[in-house]
Amino acid sequence: MPFRIAKSFTVESGHLLTKHPGSCRFPHGHSRTIEIIVTSDQLDAADMVCDFKALKAAATDAVHRFDHTFALNTADPRFAELRAAYGDHVVAFPDTDPTTEVLAREIFQQVRAKLQVPGVRLERVRVTETATSWAEYWE
Numbered sequence: 001m002p003f004r005i006a007k008s009f010t011v012e013s014g015h016l017l018t019k020h021p022g023s024c025r026f027p028h029g030h031s032r033t034i035e036i037i038v039t040s041d042q043l044d045a046a047d048m049v050c051d052f053k054a055l056k057a058a059a060t061d062a063v064h065r066f067d068h069t070f071a072l073n074t075a076d077p078r079f080a081e082l083r084a085a086y087g088d089h090v091v092a093f094p095d096t097d098p099t100t101e102v103l104a105r106e107i108f109q110q111v112r113a114k115l116q117v118p119g120v121r122l123e124r125v126r127v128t129e130t131a132t133s134w135a136e137y138w139e
C-alpha cells in the first residue's frame, strides 16, 4: 500500500472519565483533531488515492457526533439525568469510559462502514486529546 492520504477534522468535545484517578474524572473539554488515514496500492483515473471529498463524506457523521457534545459512560450515576436534559448532545458509551482510544475505535468502525471506494482501505484513525497526546485505532 504505497499511497497514503488523510483528511483532518476539528471538534470541540467534552467528556469525563469515571475511572480516572486524577482530574480527568471531572467534566472537561478538548479541541480534538481527528485524522482519517487511508491507503491504496494504486491511483485512480484522476491520479488520486481518492478525492479528499470522499473521506469527508465517509467521516462527517462519525466526526460530527463528537462536536459540541459530551461523551459519557452510561454507568455514571448522572447519565440518565444529563441525557434527559441534553438529549443527543450527551453521547452514550455503554459501561465504557470515552477515552481517546475508545473514541478512535468508535470513529474507525463508523467510517469503515461508510467508506466505499474500491481499492481504498481505512488504515487508521488518530484522535488528539491535547496538544501533547493522541490515540490511534486500526485493525
Ligand SMILES: Nc1nc2c(c(=O)[nH]1)N=C([C@H](O)[C@H](O)COP(=O)(O)OP(=O)(O)OP(=O)(O)O)CN2
Binding pocket: 017, 020, 024, 028, 098, 099, 100, 101, 129, 130, 132, 133, 135
Ligand atoms: N491513555 C489515556 N490517558 C488519558 C486519557 C485518555 O483518553 N487516554 N485522558 C486523560 C484526560 O482526559 C486528560 O484531559 C488528558 O490528559 P493529559 O494528556 O495528561 O493532559 P495534560 O494537559 O494534563 O497533560 P500535561 O502534558 O501533563 O500537561 C488522561 N489520560
